[in-house]
Amino acid sequence: MSQAVDVAVLGGGPAGLGAAYRLAGYGAAAVVLEAGARVGGLAGSTTIGGMRVDFGSHRLHPSVAPDILRELDDLPGVDLQRRIRRGRIRLGGRWVAFPLRLGDALRHLPLSLAAGMARDAVLAPLRTARTDTFDEVLRAGVGPTLGQRFYFPYARKIWGVEPSTLSGDLARRRVSANSVLTIARRALRGRDDPPWFWYPRTGFGAIAEGLAAAARRRGADVRLGQRAVQVERTATGWRVHAADGTVVNARHVWSTLPVTVLATLLTPAPPAAVRRAAETLRYRAMVLVYLVLDRERYTAFDAHYLPEEWTPVTRISEPKNYRDGPDPHGTTVLCAELPCVPSDPWWTQSDDDLAGVVADACERAGLPRPRPREITVRRRRSAYPVATAESVAQLERVEQWTAGLPDLLTFGRQGLFAHDNSHHALAMAWAAADAWSSAGGLDAAAWAAARRRFRAHVVED
Numbered sequence: 001m002s003q004a005v006d007v008a009v010l011g012g013g014p015a016g017l018g019a020a021y022r023l024a025g026y027g028a029a030a031v032v033l034e035a036g037a038r039v040g041g042l043a044g045s046t047t048i049g050g051m052r053v054d055f056g057s058h059r060l061h062p063s064v065a066p067d068i069l070r071e072l073d074d075l076p077g078v079d080l081q082r083r084i085r086r087g088r089i090r091l092g093g094r095w096v097a098f099p100l101r102l103g104d105a106l107r108h109l110p111l112s113l114a115a116g117m118a119r120d121a122v123l124a125p126l127r128t129a130r131t132d133t134f135d136e137v138l139r140a141g142v143g144p145t146l147g148q149r150f151y152f153p154y155a156r157k158i159w160g161v162e163p164s165t166l167s168g169d170l171a172r173r174r175v176s177a178n179s180v181l182t183i184a185r186r187a188l189r190g191r192d193d194p195p196w197f198w199y200p201r202t203g204f205g206a207i208a209e210g211l212a213a214a215a216r217r218r219g220a221d222v223r224l225g226q227r228a229v230q231v232e233r234t235a236t237g238w239r240v241h242a243a244d245g246t247v248v249n250a251r252h253v254w255s256t257l258p259v260t261v262l263a264t265l266l267t268p269a270p271p272a273a274v275r276r277a278a279e280t281l282r283y284r285a286m287v288l289v290y291l292v293l294d295r296e297r298y299t300a301f302d303a304h305y306l307p308e309e310w311t312p313v314t315r316i317s318e319p320k321n322y323r324d325g326p327d328p329h330g331t332t333v334l335c336a337e338l339p340c341v342p343s344d345p346w347w348t349q350s351d352d353d354l355a356g357v358v359a360d361a362c363e364r365a366g367l368p369r370p371r372p373r374e375i376t377v378r379r380r381r382s383a384y385p386v387a388t389a390e391s392v393a394q395l396e397r398v399e400q401w402t403a404g405l406p407d408l409l410t411f412g413r414q415g416l417f418a419h420d421n422s423h424h425a426l427a428m429a430w431a432a433a434d435a436w437s438s439a440g441g442l443d444a445a446a447w448a449a450a451r452r453r454f455r456a457h458v459v460e461d
Helices: 014-025 066-073 102-108 111-126 134-141 144-159 168-174 180-192 205-217 259-265 272-280 351-364 389-403 422-434 444-454
Strands: 002-010 030-034 045-048 051-054 080-084 087-091 094-098 196-200 221-224 228-233 238-242 247-255 283-293 303-305 315-317 332-340 374-385 408-410
Touching: 002 014, 002 238, 014 030, 014 205, 014 422, 030 205, 030 247, 045 205, 045 374, 051 332, 066 080, 066 205, 066 422, 087 144, 094 102, 094 303, 111 144, 111 180, 134 144, 134 168, 144 332, 196 205, 205 221, 228 259, 259 272, 259 389, 272 389, 283 351, 315 351, 332 351, 351 374, 389 408, 422 444
Parallel strands: 002 030, 002 247, 030 221, 087 303, 247 408
Antiparallel strands: 045 051, 080 196, 087 094, 228 238, 238 247, 283 332, 283 374, 303 315, 315 332
């Protein structure tokens, strides 16, 4: 069976669904092919222990574009709530509010850490980055104290490499507070204006689900369980082959798939140099361990961050504390994140063993030892792009080649090999659709300008 459309969108996360929703609003015939059984990708939700939970910790930051926010809030089932952030980070063996707040920081930061940060602030004008690497950019910016005590160990856990091998651009895009003075100003502002975020009443995946429902109402075809296995260039456009044998003939292909995956699907195949470049790009995998507890709340906090290297766990979130939703009484769920690669022991450990790793981390960090009545583990192969100096050059080679293919564009977090927030992915979707016209297809100049803006995105924690 085959179908002819204007745009075939590969991937049903926020970027792909947002694009299909907007395209359909402009009258374009769009089809979304999503390999999974549900929409949302890494930004989706599922039900565990009778409670809606996300794949990790997600929130919609206040910097989301107002026009996008208005449309999201009007979508079916989204019901955004404004929530005060109640996260904590473990620094120097103590729990400190995260993002930092002045009063809490003064009470809880270890004296040695506070003194080192003060010293780094005074000496900041004398520091410059000796190389354009993650560690040097942050040493020159936030100073060596926070670098050694927070950012560098956290980077080793998330990306699995030494900070000296990561690109300087990753530091500039991943760390929004780029100096001790910026951190201090935000902490001072947090005294009177606590950090907050938007979150759907029934889980973050409600955003993707609402976009999918609205896109369908506008006439878009959103197909689940449809994995693209070949993206073939034809004389009149593109032919996308799905694993179940169906074929979509499209004038344009918009891909949110990992760029490493897209390179293996294209026919004709990329030149050998481009294939080798794509093969060098690596994503960090993620193991998500869910513990269902027979208690109303585990703590009053929404997330606990663990940068210390004595545990592979980087963050433990409690979805119930992200919202005021229809959650069961007497039950809560914890979600622990363990970045890794499939060759690491965490990838293949049993659910019980992984629950023990999480419980040990909680206990050592001074949290109650969780005693779950149910354990569920989810694994994701492409969680964090590993942006080394080498990968930046290889990514440029791949993008130059794909940019030369007519009527093909890549966008979204995975498609751009970028560690962006959800509101960035949505902005990409809106920009792509706004550059579309049924007569001329994609406005290349408008899209190129949008891509330049995307490269300036700075991640918000």
